Amino acid sequence: MSGCADPGGSVGAYLCQAGQMLRAAGIEAPRQEARMLLAHSLACREEDLLRDPRAAVPDEAATRFGALLRRRLAREPMAHLLGQAGFWTLTLETTPATLIPRGDSEAIVEAALAAFDSPARIRRVLDLGTGTGALLLAVLAECPDAFGVGVDLSPEAAALAARNAAANGLADRAAFFCGHWAEAIGGRFDLVLSNPPYIESAEVPRLMPEVARFEPALALDGGADGLDAYRVLAHALPGLLAPGGRAVLELGQGQRAAVEGLALAAGLVPVAARHDLGGIERALVLGEN
Structure with missing residues (x-):
């Protein structure tokens, strides 16, 4: 979690790390896309993520998020990931x-x-x-x-x-x-x-x-x-x-x-x-x- 202030498997930590990875891959709106993917993985709204950035991400949702993130890093379109x-x-x-x-x-x-x-x-x-x-x-x-x-x-x-x-x-x-x-x-x-x-x-x-x-x-x-x-x-x-x-x-x-x-x-x-x-x-x- 280099450069990310939030601890462990929290919402904030996942968003921070994913944003860094998407930016490095040349994605134009890395923070926004990270929120979209995590919200989709948690079946919640993006604004819900911002209420408690220290909330833990359940293992099942973390697995879904990781799979989606890898696909996006390979430049698969967001619309395909979100359906x-x-x-x-x-x-x-x-x-x-x-x-x-x-x-x-x-x-x-x-x-x-x-x-x-x-x-x-x-x-x-x-x-x-x-x-x-x-x-x-x-x-x-x-x-x-x-x-x-x-x-x-x-x-x-x-x-x-x-x-x-x-x-x-x-x-x-x-x-x-x-x-x-x-x-x-x-x-x-x-x-x-x-x-x-x-x-x-x-x-x-x-x-x-x-x-x-x-x-x-x-x-x-x-x-x-x-x-x-x-x-x-x-x-x-x-x-x-x-x-x-x-x-x-x-x-x-x-x-x-x-x-x-x-x-x-x-x-x-x-x-x-x-x-x-x-x-x-x-x-x-x-x-x-």
Whole structure:
């Protein structure tokens, strides 16, 4: 317990040592993550840890904490360790079968809601490459008259999204299917959402370890130029949008012009773009020509 003032197997001692180890491993918020992992191991709230830092940690919880800490030191994502992640107003189950929902993607939800003068205008929603169901379920939570369909190539992802719909009280307004983009989809939708793979193939191994090692390459790799999925989407969208409908696509950094070019060639019109909190153009809104 070098450098830690608290004795033995106390809450404070575990937090201090874990914080030092996480910092040495290059974790950006080591103290916060140490609290999250210990609270999860003790099945308590983080604030409960601060009430009595000298409280003893039971052996069983200490064992759980040690196992989680070793996984985090190997750069496994926190969402995998905790089994969940927050997105919009929802708590979503996460597994290695899908991308972890990120705050940057909330820009897609914001752009989708802003694209209509009223949530009541959004009645039929399609989410292509749904993953955890994050985008679709966030929109459904804001649009009580809407029904949504989520599609993912991964059966595990489609099943996960269905569980998340049930856990958030949205199962009766959402259906999830396994398929390749919109190949098996009929009908037209007021809103089409997608967070497609958009990382250039050569860049995937260079991503931060949490992403490159632990998140599915299928959901990351956008081909040699990062645009493969956008080409498929641009071709499909004109046949999916209802009159007055909108598509909202997540973008990688610097991709707006290229994706707009693909959309225009397919007969779609760029309507708006929205930045994420980091200032990156993250959401592109498209409509019919």
